[in-house]
Amino acid sequence: MKVYLIGAGPGDPGLLTIKGKDVLQKADVVVYDYLASDALLGYARPDAERVYVGKIAGNHALSQDGINKLIVEKAKEGKIVARLKGGDPYIFGRGGEEAEELLAAGVPFEEIPGISSTIAGPAYAGIPLTHRNFSSSVTLITGHENPDKPGSVHNWKALAASANTLVFVMGMKNLPDIARNLIEAGLPADTPAALVHWGTTAKHRSLAATIGTLPEEAVKNGFTNPSVIVVGKVVSLHDRLNWFEQKPLLGRSVVVTRAREQASGLAAQLAELGAEVIQFPTIDIRPLADYADVDAAVRDLPRYDWLIFTSANGVKCFWERLEAQGLDARALHGLQVAAIGPATAQAVR
Template sequence: MGKGLVYLIGAGPGDPGLLTVKAREVLETADVLIYDYLANADFLNYAKAGAEVIYVGKKGGDHTLPQDKINELIVAKAGEGKIIARLKGGDPYVFGRGGEEAEELVEAGIDFEVIPGITAGVAAPAYAGIPVTHRDFTTSVCFITGHEDPTKEKTGHNWEVYAKSTSTLVFYMGVKNLPMIAENLISNGRDPETPVALVRWGTRCNQESFVSTLENVAEEAENRKFKAPSIIVVGGVCSLHDKLGWFEKRPLLNKGVVVTRAREQASGLVSTLGRLGACVYEFPTISITPLEDYSAVRKEIKALSGWDWLIFTSVNGVKHFFNQLDETGLDARAFAGLEIAAIGPATADALVAKGIKPDFVPEKYVAEGVVSGLLERGIKGKKVLIPRAKVAREVLPEELRKAGADVTVLPVYETGLADNDPGPVADALKAGKIHYLTFTSSSTVENFFNLIEPETFHKYKDAVKIACIGPVTTRTLEKFGFEPDIQPDDYTIPALVDVLVQEAAE
């Protein structure tokens, strides 16, 4: 068996958007993914199906595996002829011990490549409004470990040089030693009034920071209960923190939000909440799967000319219907002569992306509003086809039939209870990290309480606000004994996000 290839990958400081394109490409193809405590667990979603994922995290001296055992593990897996993605927080060669791992690989005769990552010493201050260099303050920066190798007989620090330097000083892993760092700098001549900043969990949704002085920073950090992982920045550039700070102004910063939508539908909501600073807990309660047999769907697609109206109720309905349209060898020209309705702006956007501009998008996305609008457009006596989930609420087709339409429901996909581990969300609830629970359909409510018992959630209800997208979802929630705290006037995802932001500001 040939020897494998190891990629030493910098995962960046934590913001998923700061992972490099090259790093993601390797994660998507690697056979084995070995990752650290500071590497964002979201990156595991990029791993290919069947990849072996191994956690070797090191957290403040608490090592899942000591470094020598990590080295042995990497060598052993590569020796099996596998492609290894060794994912390390920040940059592998900046206080990441990547150099040591590379030396082990060289000695073992194993090929490797290094994919640099954005180091926390630059990124965390930047997200806190602190440029590590600025021509009004300094033209150089010095990166320093705040936690030296305890086996070294002699320190590698020259405190006199640090103290007299005009460089910005950036200390990694130094919170425990902050009193010693401050004392050494002051005793060697650094002005006690020098601005000092601490940035904890830099670039992540739970980032926090503050600025003090060299003389007072250790005491203030203790009072604020600042712990690792934190970056310490010493120098005049810290005075720009309040002026240039941008990340911590995000309206949902450090707000835990549970998203219960199916994974296929959740990406837009998750990314929007993330941009607003929220700590998003993806907890898809619905699984979406194709039908086993699409013969009935293809039959109706070939006979589209026999219908008057085509009503799409979801993005998934559009996706799976158009998949079969393509399989049948047809395209958007097959819709000639039909009138098409889209329930909701997201569904309308999905149709536009397929080259179809809907003839009707109701102002209110409930059955009554849809039927009223369609009646105005002469739906009575018309043949109506509704591509949708195999099992769904019957309100819309029933109301259309009452209005005199000839309605056929065409299943194009199936939904079910997601196979999801409720543990992480339950743990976050217990730890007080969840602030909002969002429901975007009746199914998400029903499935959520199938995965987490209502009695279990009730214990945390006073600390968690429930957001429902509309009255139908609210009525389902009430069946489980809960009332929503938030419901937008417009029953859309953007409106739901808007009211979350408004509520968080109060």
């Protein structure tokens, strides 16, 4: 038994670590969050149990206590559990709490770090969190608390006077209060500030403004959670370094209906262009229970005039049966061969 607390990264499935992928491929159970990309579940074994425990504001599939209990129970059944958490488990992910529960229950565990949205979202939006000309340090801050509550953990004056980059997560609801508190603490209202929504995913979009105008611009442009708030002079690089939002299919969803084993190339090309790829196979390629008739036809090729392939699957399966009979391309001597596909079919001797 063992539990792996895996950082799923910020949303782009390509940002999962190799170690995280290796664990997913061997896990008996995958317990995953709302912010963990669905594409990552494709790495799990077909027979692995998948348990969704996502938490969205006002809609929790399972409480944190329930999640803690679940991963302990699954591990004590003797299973390898992959606890897949968006971003990095130990950066505002409550992974530390889950690790403490596992330790108290005597369950061995490992934490596999992931790329945090606090870093990756701004990077994809062209905002380096540090830069020699603008900022030499970064402060990561939760925006989830009420900024006006007594005993707030935030020292607003220190944050406003730090001259570094401030990154707030889970702060959209409190954005007006965050901006007001920073300005009242002495941060100039014209300090560059930005929002990055669903950073690194096909839903990614960003908005650059100032800390004084950002709350109003957020409403005007319909920004909601999950969004990262970035405050600091590094935001001035947004317009010049914003490489990800230049992708032509960003914001578009494309359904790929090919068989899953054949769709990977097309899906990768679409994703590279920025599209959200939804794989929805409408066919399933499976071996026949009995190849007797096919094998008989392969052995009797000389009596045919034409060999016609209607798909790449046909070519692959035919060649497998040809080799199974101990034959090779010489068995096609005298046949006319045609392939039907995107290109014009051509007959060859």
